[in-house]
Amino acid sequence: xxxxxxxxxxxxxxxxxxxxxxxxxxxxxxxxxxxxxxxxxxxxxxxxxxxxxxxxxxxxxxxxxxxxxxxxxxxxxxxxxxxxxxxxxxxxxxxxxxxxxxxxxxxxxxxxxxxxxxxxxxxxxxxxxxxxxxxxxxxxxxxxxxxxxxxxxxxxxxxxxxxxxxxxxxxxxxxxxxxxxxxxxxxxxxxxxxxxxxxxxxxxxxxxxxxxxxxxxxxxxxxxxxxxxxxxxxxxxxxxxxxxxxxxxxxxxxxxxxxxxxxxxxxxxxxxxxxxxxxxxxxxxxxxxxxxxxxxxxxxxxxxxxxxxxxxxxxxxxxxxxxxxxxxxxxxxxxxxxxxxxxxxxxxxxxxxxxxxxxxxxxxxxxxxxxxxxxxxxxxxxxxxxxxxxxxxxxxxxxxxxxxxxxxxxxxxxxxxxxxxxxxx
Ligand SMILES: Cc1ncc(COP(=O)(O)O)c(C=O)c1O
Numbered sequence: 001x002x003x004x005x006x007x008x009x010x011x012x013x014x015x016x017x018x019x020x021x022x023x024x025x026x027x028x029x030x031x032x033x034x035x036x037x038x039x040x041x042x043x044x045x046x047x048x049x050x051x052x053x054x055x056x057x058x059x060x061x062x063x064x065x066x067x068x069x070x071x072x073x074x075x076x077x078x079x080x081x082x083x084x085x086x087x088x089x090x091x092x093x094x095x096x097x098x099x100x101x102x103x104x105x106x107x108x109x110x111x112x113x114x115x116x117x118x119x120x121x122x123x124x125x126x127x128x129x130x131x132x133x134x135x136x137x138x139x140x141x142x143x144x145x146x147x148x149x150x151x152x153x154x155x156x157x158x159x160x161x162x163x164x165x166x167x168x169x170x171x172x173x174x175x176x177x178x179x180x181x182x183x184x185x186x187x188x189x190x191x192x193x194x195x196x197x198x199x200x201x202x203x204x205x206x207x208x209x210x211x212x213x214x215x216x217x218x219x220x221x222x223x224x225x226x227x228x229x230x231x232x233x234x235x236x237x238x239x240x241x242x243x244x245x246x247x248x249x250x251x252x253x254x255x256x257x258x259x260x261x262x263x264x265x266x267x268x269x270x271x272x273x274x275x276x277x278x279x280x281x282x283x284x285x286x287x288x289x290x291x292x293x294x295x296x297x298x299x300x301x302x303x304x305x306x307x308x309x310x311x312x313x314x315x316x317x318x319x320x321x322x323x324x325x326x327x328x329x330x331x332x333x334x335x336x337x338x339x340x341x342x343x344x345x346x347x348x349x350x351x352x353x354x355x356x357x358x359x360x361x362x363x364x365x366x367x368x369x370x371x372x373x374x375x376x377x378x379x380x381x382x383x384x385x386x387x388x389x390x391x392x393x394x395x396x397x398x399x400x401x402x403x404x405x406x407x408x409x410x411x412x413x414x415x416x417x418x419x420x421x422x423x424x425x
Contacts, residue, residue: 032374037395039374045391046249046312050300054251057299064291066099067282075291078298082244085301086256089218090210090240092232096265097258098283099244099294103211104138105285106241106257111142113239113259113267114176114205120267122203127175132161132190134183136209148175159186159337163194174204181210181217181230185378185385186336187343189213189227196236205238205264211255212387214242216342219306219313225340238264244297247342247389249304249312253293257284312390316342319396320388326400330407332359336383347383356412363413367406373399 034043045051061075069076079099087095100106111129118124129148131139134155143150151169154162161179170177177199179190192208199206208230210217217227231240239259244250259265273279304312320342324335327344332352336345352358361382365375368384376385392399 033372034374034391037392038372038399040392041376041385041387042374043391044246044249044389046300046304047390050249050303053299053303054249054296057296058251058292061291061295064295066289066291066294067287072291075294078291078294082294082298082301083256083258086214086242087232087258090214090231090242090258092240092258092260094261095232095240095258096262097256098265098268099297100255100257100284101253101286101289101293102245102255103136103209103241103243104141106211106243106255107136107138107207107209108142108145109257109268109284110205110207110239110241111139111148111176112146113264114207115146115148116267117205117264118175118203122172124173124175126173128169128171128173129176129178130166130169130174131176131178132166132180132183134159134161134185134188134190135178135180136184136211139178139209149173159183159188161190161195163191163198166195167198170198170202170204172202174199174202176205176207179206179208179230181208181213181227182339182341182343183209184212184343184387185383186345187212187339187341188337189217189230189341191228192230192237193228193234196234199238200236206236208234208237208240211241211243212246212343213341214240214256215244215246215248215309216313216316219309220317220341222306222310223314225317227340232258232260244301245293246387247313247316248297248300249390250297250300251293253290254297315390315393316388319390319393320344320386322396323386323388323399326403330359330404332357332411333364333407336381342388343386344388345378345383345385347381359407359411360413363410364403364406367410368402371402371406373402 032039064072066075083097115127118127127148128151129143130151132153132155153165156162179192179195182189196206241257243255245252245254269283271281327333327335327346332349334349336347347361348359361384362377365377365384378385
């Protein structure tokens with residue numbers, strides 16, 4: 001249990017380090033226990049050895065600041081090397097990019113770059129962002145922050161963007177069109193070639209959000225689990241985000257944003273020369289920038305190499321397949337759509353009309369939580385979301401057994417509570 005009466009003011013005198021660290025350890029007691037493989041998403045565990053490498057690299061770079069890469073040239077080279085390796089994986093021979101603090105920041109950078117490109121190249125003063133309703137909320141955040149109007153497109157029965165509706169929405173004011181590889185809610189890859197072609201037709205940018213898939217899909221393809229083209233091999237794709245702190249197995253705070261060319265990358269940077277402290281150039285939303293996640297990501301990428309990622313991706317996808325098979329074997333429960341990678345959502349089977357045997361997904365989520373599993377509740381439609389990663393492989397048998405048992409327990413019961421990502425307090 002967390003301390004019921006936390007201090008409301010800073011102690012007048014400092015406390016012994018061991019006491020402070022013991023308190024911090026105690027604070028964690030109610031947090032999810034991700035290391036035992038029972039948490040889906042939030043933490044991505046590549047295994048003890050990967051963690052050890054990341055932790056050593058993090059210790060080396062705990063205090064370094066990437067705000068000034070002239071002072072820390074090592075961080076400049078870490079950034080450009082990671083971007084080059086990622087560009088190679090995503091088949092962008094001329095692609096150039098930066099590291100950001102995460103998927104949201106990469107997406108914000110893509111939105112800003114697209115807006116500024118539309119203004120500079122086409123004189124668009126009322127820019128619009130066209131995106132399917134499945135695209136991550138960070139795009140709406142970007143539109144809100146940078147003054148773009150959003151045009152949200154419905155999805156088809158297969159949970160991919162409705163291309164006809166998208167074609168109707170794309171026009172002369174379009175600055176950015178979005179596709180995901182895969183989208184988060186149901187884990188499905190959008191039809192990127194068609195979306196990118198629509199953007200190219202009007203001279204707009206097309207961003208592929210591969211925050212989830214960027215370090216999975218390339219290795220899945222090497223193992224013969226290809227999806228339709230989605231990366232820089234597709235004409236018209238102008239930028240891609242890929243998160244190292246998700247399935248790249250780096251600690252939190254690092255993502256890659258790549259633009260097809262250096263010229264396109266220029267629209268993302270901020271270069272200001274009117275300040276008493278001199279010229280101020282930043283590549284993303286941050287000022288001071290921790291070197292820790294950048295260096296840890298560099299170390300993890302080097303430590304794993306292509307064969308290490310292939311091994312982790314194989315374990316991840318086999319685990320996701322077993323979970324999908326387990327879900328499908330439970331009466332009244334179904335996987336939404338046909339995801340083939342590491343994300344999935346389970347929901348009540350609409351064919352199950354009988355109130356007495358129906359399974360309410362959120363009640364199932366509560367029953368699983370009481371068994372120590374963390375699954376995000378989402379909707380519409382009410383469903384349980386799972387982002388599977390290699391760390392879940394060790395618990396998959398137990399998961400399927402518990403899910404079957406929990407489904408029987410809640411069958412015919414009332415709906416459970418929905419859950420939010422976070423409160424603002
Ligand atoms: C597809 C997709 N894009 C973007 C993001 C945002 O990433 P972050 O939470 O690192 O900001 C997520 C997060 O889950 C995601 O699933």
